[in-house]
Amino acid sequence: MTEPRDERQVRSLRELPQAIEPQRDLWPGIEARISALPAAAPQAPGAHPLPVRGGGARLRWLAAAAMLASVAVGVWIGRSLLPAGGPGAAAAPATSPPGFAALSGASALDAAYVSDPRYQRQHAQLLRSLPARLAALPPPARAKVMASLAALTKAKEDLESALGKDPGNALLQELLVDTYQDEMRVLSDVQASDAGRGI
Amino acid sequence: MNMRMACRLSMPLLLLCASAGAAAASEGTFERTVPAQPRGVVEISNVAGSIEVSGWDRQEVSVHAELEGSVERVDVSSDDGRTTIKVVLSHSGHHGEAKLHVQIPKDSELDVSAVSADIQVGGVLGVQRLNAVSGDVNAEIAAADVDAKTVSGELRLKGHGQAARLHLSSVSGDVRLEHGGGDLEAGTVSGTMVLSLDAARSVRTRSTSGDLHFNGKLARGATFDASSVSGDLNVRAGADGGYAYEVSTFSGDISDCFDAKPERSGKYMPGSTLQGTRGEGAGHVHLKTMSGDIQLCDRP
Numbered sequence: 129m130t131e132p133r134d135e136r137q138v139r140s141l142r143e144l145p146q147a148i149e150p151q152r153d154l155w156p157g158i159e160a161r162i163s164a165l166p167a168a169a170p171q172a173p174g175a176h177p178l179p180v181r182g183g184g185a186r187l188r189w190l191a192a193a194a195m196l197a198s199v200a201v202g203v204w205i206g207r208s209l210l211p212a213g214g215p216g217a218a219a220a221p222a223t224s225p226p227g228f229a230a231l232s233g234a235s236a237l238d239a240a241y242v243s244d245p246r247y248q249r250q251h252a253q254l255l256r257s258l259p260a261r262l263a264a265l266p267p268p269a270r271a272k273v274m275a276s277l278a279a280l281t282k283a284k285e286d287l288e289s290a291l292g293k294d295p296g297n298a299l300l301q302e303l304l305v306d307t308y309q310d311e312m313r314v315l316s317d318v319q320a321s322d323a324g325r326g327i
Numbered sequence: 328m329n330m331r332m333a334c335r336l337s338m339p340l341l342l343l344c345a346s347a348g349a350a351a352a353s354e355g356t357f358e359r360t361v362p363a364q365p366r367g368v369v370e371i372s373n374v375a376g377s378i379e380v381s382g383w384d385r386q387e388v389s390v391h392a393e394l395e396g397s398v399e400r401v402d403v404s405s406d407d408g409r410t411t412i413k414v415v416l417s418h419s420g421h422h423g424e425a426k427l428h429v430q431i432p433k434d435s436e437l438d439v440s441a442v443s444a445d446i447q448v449g450g451v452l453g454v455q456r457l458n459a460v461s462g463d464v465n466a467e468i469a470a471a472d473v474d475a476k477t478v479s480g481e482l483r484l485k486g487h488g489q490a491a492r493l494h495l496s497s498v499s500g501d502v503r504l505e506h507g508g509g510d511l512e513a514g515t516v517s518g519t520m521v522l523s524l525d526a527a528r529s530v531r532t533r534s535t536s537g538d539l540h541f542n543g544k545l546a547r548g549a550t551f552d553a554s555s556v557s558g559d560l561n562v563r564a565g566a567d568g569g570y571a572y573e574v575s576t577f578s579g580d581i582s583d584c585f586d587a588k589p590e591r592s593g594k595y596m597p598g599s600t601l602q603g604t605r606g607e608g609a610g611h612v613h614l615k616t617m618s619g620d621i622q623l624c625d626r627p
Contacts, residue, residue: 265478266443269461272479272499276516279536283556287617290577294596299575303556303617310535314498314516317478321442321460 247312254315261318273318280311357392357425359403366453367408369431372440374416376424377462382433382450388412389430396423445480463500468493468507481518488525507543527551534558538619542627545570551612555619562614563624569606574614574621575599584624 262270287304291297363369365386371378376395388410392401399417404410414425424444431437434453439446441459448455448466457464457475464475464482470489475482481500484493490509495502497515504511507524516535524530524543532539534555545551545566553560559579564570574581574589577598581589585605592598605625614621 266461269443269479272461276479276499276535279517283535283617287556290617294577294598297577297596297598299598299615300577300617303554303615306533306554307535307556310514310516310533313496313514317476317498321478 247308251312251315254312254319257319258315261321265318265321273314276314277311280307280314283307284311355394357390357394357401359401360387360389361403361405361410362386363388363405363410363432363435364408365432366434366436367410367432368436368438369410369412369429370438370440371412371427371429373414373425373427373444374423374442375444376414376426377445378427378429378439378441378447380429380431380437380439380446380448380451382435382452383430384433385430386432388432391428393426394423395425398423398425401425401427486525490526490528501537544627545610545612547609549610551610551614553613554615556617557619558616559619560614560616560621562612562622563627564612565625565627566606566610568609569604569625570610570612571604571608572602572612572614572623574601574612574623576616576619576621578618579616579620581621581623583622584626 262273265273284304284307287300287307291300291304294300363386369380369388371380388403388405390401390403390412392414394401397417399415402411402413402415410431412427412429414427416423431451433450435451436453436455437448437451438456439448439458441462443461444459445462446457446459446464446466448457450467452469452471454471455466455468455473455475457466457473458477459480460478461480462477463480464477464484466473466475466484468484468486468489468491470491472492472494473484474494475484476495477497477500479499480497481503482495482497483503484495484505484507486504486506486508488506488508491507492509493504493507493511493513495504495511495513497518499517500515501518502513502515502520502522504513504522504524507522508526510529511522511524511527512531513520513522514533515537518534518537520532520534520537520539520541522530522532522539522541522543524541524545526544526546528546528549530541530545530549530551530553532541532553536557537555538559539553539555539561541551541553541560541562541564543564545564547567549566549570551562551564551570553562574583575592575598581599581601583601587601587603589599589601592600601623612623614623
């Protein structure tokens with residue numbers, strides 16, 4: 129059983145017909161009406177008669193070309209601009225952490241969490257002040273904290289990589305959100321660890 | 328001319344004497360005792376050195392400090408049930424340290440902040456909030472809430488099985504709890520957690536790469552929730568009334584001491600789960616990791 133014509137998916141321009149013939153031949157009726165025109169409206173002196181048959185063919189080609197162009201533009205929009213997961217899927221934000229954009233199957237939960245403007249603002253602010261805070265720590269403590277931050281980064285990368293293989297995995301999604309929260313907690317604790325105040 | 332020369336030579340000498348005098352003033356011991364309320368709040372802050380706090384039956388706070396380096400002074404104030412002890416370093420540098428020995432009414436609420444100073448607390452029955460950056464925290468806990476936090480220092484707490492709300496967190500330091508009870512929430516990024524509870528009502532732990540070793544008993548109907556990304560979870564938990572368990576991992580291994588067999592999460596997907604019930608199933612145990620291994624046993 130063949131699919132209805134308008135539901136068939138077009139994968140290549142070559143799949144489109146070069147010309148589309150109308151379902152019934154409209155020309156005899158049109159020709160009769162054009163032939164009747166000079167009688168109804170006498171041509172002005174010096175005017176040339178329209179090349180009726182040739183002009184109709186050009187119009188048909190123009191219509192077919194316009195339709196072809198419309199379909200081509202539609203295919204390009206569908207493939208290039210809409211997210212891979214469909215129109216409802218959220219695109220990864222431009223400011224998301226490295227590697228997050230590669231998470232093609234990011235769930236709505238992840239996307240919503242990381243793209244929250246408040247989260248992004250606070251995260252960026254904490255990252256800006258991190259080098260100064262780390263420099264203020266005693267060297268052994270600094271080394272340990274940096275190792276922990278590296279562990280968090282690796283955990284996020286590992287989770288994102290695993291989610292790339294199994295995008296719908298609720299366990300991984302939950303652990304990823306937990307890891308983002310833990311990273312914020314660590315950054316906040318380091319931020320609050322200025323000398324003389326503790327955390 | 329000679330007079331001018333003598334002045335020129337004597338000025339550095341005078342400055343040297345003055346600075347030596349200031350240094351001498353910043354070193355030595357400090358003693359102070361102030362009256363306090365039996366259930367008041369005691370706040371202590373010290374950058375480096377140590378802080379040792381013990382509870383006693385008197386209604387006063389006693390401070391003894393041994394000062395070294397550029398410690399400017401120790402401020403002690405008591406007002407409206409709140410006693411504050413603060414070690415102030417001089418502006419010239421942060422290389423001073425103080426060893427504080429503080430005795431407080433045993434039912435006081437205690438709030439300690441340190442940077443690289445170690446904290447030790449014993450005999451305090453009130454609420455404790457203990458924060459250190461790189462210093463270690465050692466505390467004896469009672470039936471009151473405890474909130475202990477470090478960045479790279481270790482947390483070591485010892486209780487007597489009394490129910491309390493315990494909130495413990497570190498970034499890279501290890502977390503150790505002996506004979507805790509009540510409700511526990513513990514988290515670390517890369518530290519190891521070794522936890523033992525005598526009668527836990529709820530336990531919630533989270534780690535990134537650090538391992539968890541839990542050994543203890545859950546109260547009837549208790550909940551136990553532990554998760555880790557790459558750290559291993561080793562849980563030996565008995566419970567009055569048993570518990571329903573749900574264990575899942577994406578790429579780690581699951582094992583148990585009661586011969587239950589884990590199942591694959593899906594035919595074509597990685598991951599395995601283990602579900603079932605021990606005893607009456609009154610409590611709930613949830614364990615999950617991404618790549619860490621999980622061991623569950625229903626016997627401490």
